[in-house]
Amino acid sequence: MNTRQIKDTIAHKSMFLICLLVLNLALLIAWGLYRRAQPILATKSLGELLLNSTWHPGSGQFGLDGFILGTIWVTGIAIVIAVPLSILTAVYLAEYAPRKLSHLIKPVIDLLAGISPVIHGVWGVITIVPLVRDYMMPFFTEKLPFLPFSSDNYTGFCALTGGIVLAVMIFPIIISVVCEVLHTVPAEIREASLSLGATKWQTTKLAVLRKVYPGLVAAVILGLSRALGETIAVLMVAGCSLFALPKSFFDPAYPLPALIANTYGEMMSIPLYDSAVLLAAFILLLLTTLFNVAGWGILLRLERSRC
Amino acid sequence: MSGQSHISVKNLNIWYGKQHALQNINLDIPNKKLTAIIGPSGCGKTTLLKSFNRLLDLQDGFKISGKVLVDGEDIYDPKVEVTHLRKKMGLLSQRPCVLPMSIYENVAYGPRLHGIKDKRVLDEIVERYLQEASLWSEVKDRLHQPASRLSIGQQQRLCLARGLAVEPEVILGDEPTSALDPISAERIEQRFMELKGKYTMVIVTHLLRQAKRLADYIVFIYLGQVIEHGPARELFEKPKDSRTKAYVEGSFIEGYANQYVI
Numbered sequence: 001m002n003t004r005q006i007k008d009t010i011a012h013k014s015m016f017l018i019c020l021l022v023l024n025l026a027l028l029i030a031w032g033l034y035r036r037a038q039p040i041l042a043t044k045s046l047g048e049l050l051l052n053s054t055w056h057p058g059s060g061q062f063g064l065d066g067f068i069l070g071t072i073w074v075t076g077i078a079i080v081i082a083v084p085l086s087i088l089t090a091v092y093l094a095e096y097a098p099r100k101l102s103h104l105i106k107p108v109i110d111l112l113a114g115i116s117p118v119i120h121g122v123w124g125v126i127t128i129v130p131l132v133r134d135y136m137m138p139f140f141t142e143k144l145p146f147l148p149f150s151s152d153n154y155t156g157f158c159a160l161t162g163g164i165v166l167a168v169m170i171f172p173i174i175i176s177v178v179c180e181v182l183h184t185v186p187a188e189i190r191e192a193s194l195s196l197g198a199t200k201w202q203t204t205k206l207a208v209l210r211k212v213y214p215g216l217v218a219a220v221i222l223g224l225s226r227a228l229g230e231t232i233a234v235l236m237v238a239g240c241s242l243f244a245l246p247k248s249f250f251d252p253a254y255p256l257p258a259l260i261a262n263t264y265g266e267m268m269s270i271p272l273y274d275s276a277v278l279l280a281a282f283i284l285l286l287l288t289t290l291f292n293v294a295g296w297g298i299l300l301r302l303e304r305s306r307c
Numbered sequence: 308m309s310g311q312s313h314i315s316v317k318n319l320n321i322w323y324g325k326q327h328a329l330q331n332i333n334l335d336i337p338n339k340k341l342t343a344i345i346g347p348s349g350c351g352k353t354t355l356l357k358s359f360n361r362l363l364d365l366q367d368g369f370k371i372s373g374k375v376l377v378d379g380e381d382i383y384d385p386k387v388e389v390t391h392l393r394k395k396m397g398l399l400s401q402r403p404c405v406l407p408m409s410i411y412e413n414v415a416y417g418p419r420l421h422g423i424k425d426k427r428v429l430d431e432i433v434e435r436y437l438q439e440a441s442l443w444s445e446v447k448d449r450l451h452q453p454a455s456r457l458s459i460g461q462q463q464r465l466c467l468a469r470g471l472a473v474e475p476e477v478i479l480g481d482e483p484t485s486a487l488d489p490i491s492a493e494r495i496e497q498r499f500m501e502l503k504g505k506y507t508m509v510i511v512t513h514l515l516r517q518a519k520r521l522a523d524y525i526v527f528i529y530l531g532q533v534i535e536h537g538p539a540r541e542l543f544e545k546p547k548d549s550r551t552k553a554y555v556e557g558s559f560i561e562g563y564a565n566q567y568v569i
C-alpha cells in the first residue's frame with residue numbers, strides 16, 4: 001500500500017469512529033437519564049407520576065401533570081400563533097416577493113434564529129409581560145369572564161406570554177424550512193397551473209402548497225420540537241410557579257424544561273427528588289426526539305418523491 | 308401576409324437583463340393551422356412561445372417592447388386580464404408536468420378554476436378530453452390514482468387533456484415530444500394532426516422531420532432573429548435565405564443540426 005492509500009484508509013476509519021462516538025453520545029445521554037430516573041420508576045407507578053398533579057417533593061409527591069400541562073399550554077399557544085404567520089411569510093418570500101427583497105430578508109431571518117434565548121426572555125419581560133398584563137388580560141377578563149380566559153394571576157407572567165415569546169423564537173426555523181421546501185417545487189408546476197388560467201393565489205394554494213404539504217407538516221414539527229425544548233426564555237416570562245394546574249391563558253405555566261433548569265441541583269437531600277426531575281428530562285428527550293425524527297422523516301420522503 | 312392571422316407579432320424585442328434574446332420580430336401566425344418554430348438551441352424559440360401567453364412575466368429582469376396581438380388585441384396592454392389570456396392559450400411544456408393530484412383532478416383542475424362545480428358536468432368534461440387526448444381507455448379504471456404514477460408518455464397526453472379541458476383557442480407546444488419515446492411521440496403527433504383544423508397550434512421543435520410531417524407554416528429563428536417564415540413546403544423546398552437553406556439541409560454550425568436530419 002502506498003502512503004496515499006494509507007491516508008485514505010486512516011481518514012475513512014477515523015471519521016467512522018468519530019461518527020460512532022457522536023451517535024453513542026446521544027444514546028449514552030438517553031441511557032444515563034433513564035438509569036437515574038430508575039429509582040422513582042421502581043417505587044411509583046407511571047400513572048401515579050403522569051396522571052397526578054400534586055408536586056410536593058417534601059412529602060414524596062411527584063406528580064408531573066402540571067408540568068406536562070404547562071408544556072402543552074405554552075407550546076400549543078406558540079404553534080397556533082407561529083404556524084399561520086410564518087407559513088404565510090415564507091409563501092410571500094418564496095412566491096411573491098421580488099427576488100431582491102427576499103435576498104435581503106432571508107439573512108435577517110437567519111440572524112433572528114441565532115439570537116440567544118436569554119435576549120428573547122429579556123425582551124419578553126420588557127415588552128410582552130406589560131402588554132399582556134395591562135392590555136390583553138384586562139380586555140379578556142372583562143369581555144370573556146370564563147375559562148380559559150379568566151384568571152387571578154395579574155402579573156403578566158403567564159402561559160400566553162410564554163407562548164408569544166416562544167412563537168417569536170420559532171418563526172425563523174419554520175420560515176426557513178418552508179422557504180427551502182417551496183424552492184424544491186419545480187417552476188413547471190407553477191407554469192402548468194398558471195397557463196390553465198389560474199391566478200397566482202390559486203396556483204400557490206391548489207398546486208404549490210399541495211405539492212409540499214408534507215414539507216409544511218415537517219416544518220411545523222421541527223418548530224414544535226424547538227418550542228418543546230426551549231428553557232430559559234420561558235422560564236423568564238411564563239410565571240413558572242405551580243399553585244394549581246394551569247387552566248387559563250393567564251395562569252402561570254411551568255413547562256418541563258423550566259422545571260429541570262430551576263430545580264435540578266437544589267434540595268437534593270429530599271429522597272427521589274433528583275430521580276423525579278431526571279424522569280422529566282427523560283420524557284422531554286423522548287418527546288423532542290420523536291418530533292424531530294417524524295419531521296425529518298417526512299422531509300426526506302418528500303425529497304425522494306420529487307416530481 | 309394573409310388576412311387569416313390569429314397571432315401577430317409586431318416589432319417584438321425581449322431582454323433578459325442585458326441579454327437581447329429576441330430582436331425585432333415581425334410575424335403572423337395563421338389561424339387554425341399548425342405553425343412550427345424551428346432553429347438551433349438557445350436561439351429564442353421558447354422565449355417567443357412563452358411571450359404568447361405571458362409566462363415570461365415570471366422571469367426576473369424580463370423586459371419587452373413591441374406588440375403581440377391575439378385576435379387583434381395587444382396582450383401586453385395593462386388592461387388585459389392575464390388569466391383570460393392564458394386560458395385562451397393552452398401550453399404543453401417540454402417535460403410533461405402533472406399537478407400533484409389524481410388523474411381526474413388534473414383534468415378537472417382548469418374547469419374548476421373557471422367556476423364549474425357540478426360533479427356531473429366535470430365527469431363529462433374529464434371523459435371527453437381524456438378521449439380527445441386518446442388516454443381514456445388506458446386510465447378509465449384508475450381515474451383517482453395519483454397522476455404521477457402514469458408513464459411519461461401518458462403524462463404528456465394527460466397534460467394535453469388538461470390543456471384542452473379549458474377550451475383554449477390556441478395550443479402552444481414547447482418541444483412536446485422531446486421527452487417521449489418514439490411510440491408515445493407518434494401518438495402525440497397523431498393527436499396534433501387531428502386537432503389541426505380545430506385550434507391554432509404553435510409547436511416548437513428540434514426535429515426537422517417532425518416539422519416537415521406536421522407543419523403548415525414554418526418560422527425559422529436564428530440568434531434571436533426571425534430569419535425566414537412561410538408556408539412549410541415553400542420554406543423547405545425553396546428557402547430564400549442562405550442560413551435557412553443551410554439549416555434545413557442540416558449543414559449548419561459545424562454539424563450541430565446534422566444529428567437531427569435523417
Ligand SMILES: Nc1ncnc2c1ncn2[C@@H]1O[C@H](COP(=O)(O)OP(=O)(O)OP(=O)(O)O)[C@@H](O)[C@H]1O
Binds near residue numbers: 349351352354
Ligand atoms: N430566465 C432567463 N434568464 C436569462 N436568460 C435566459 C432566460 N431564459 C432564456 N434565456 C436566454 O435566452 C436565450 C433564448 O433562450 P430560449 O430558451 O428561448 O432558447 P430555445 O431556442 O428555446 O433553446 P432550446 O432549443 O435549447 O430550448 C438563450 O440564450 C438563453 O440563455
Ligand SMILES: [Mg+2]
Binds near residue numbers: 354
Ligand atoms: Mg426551448
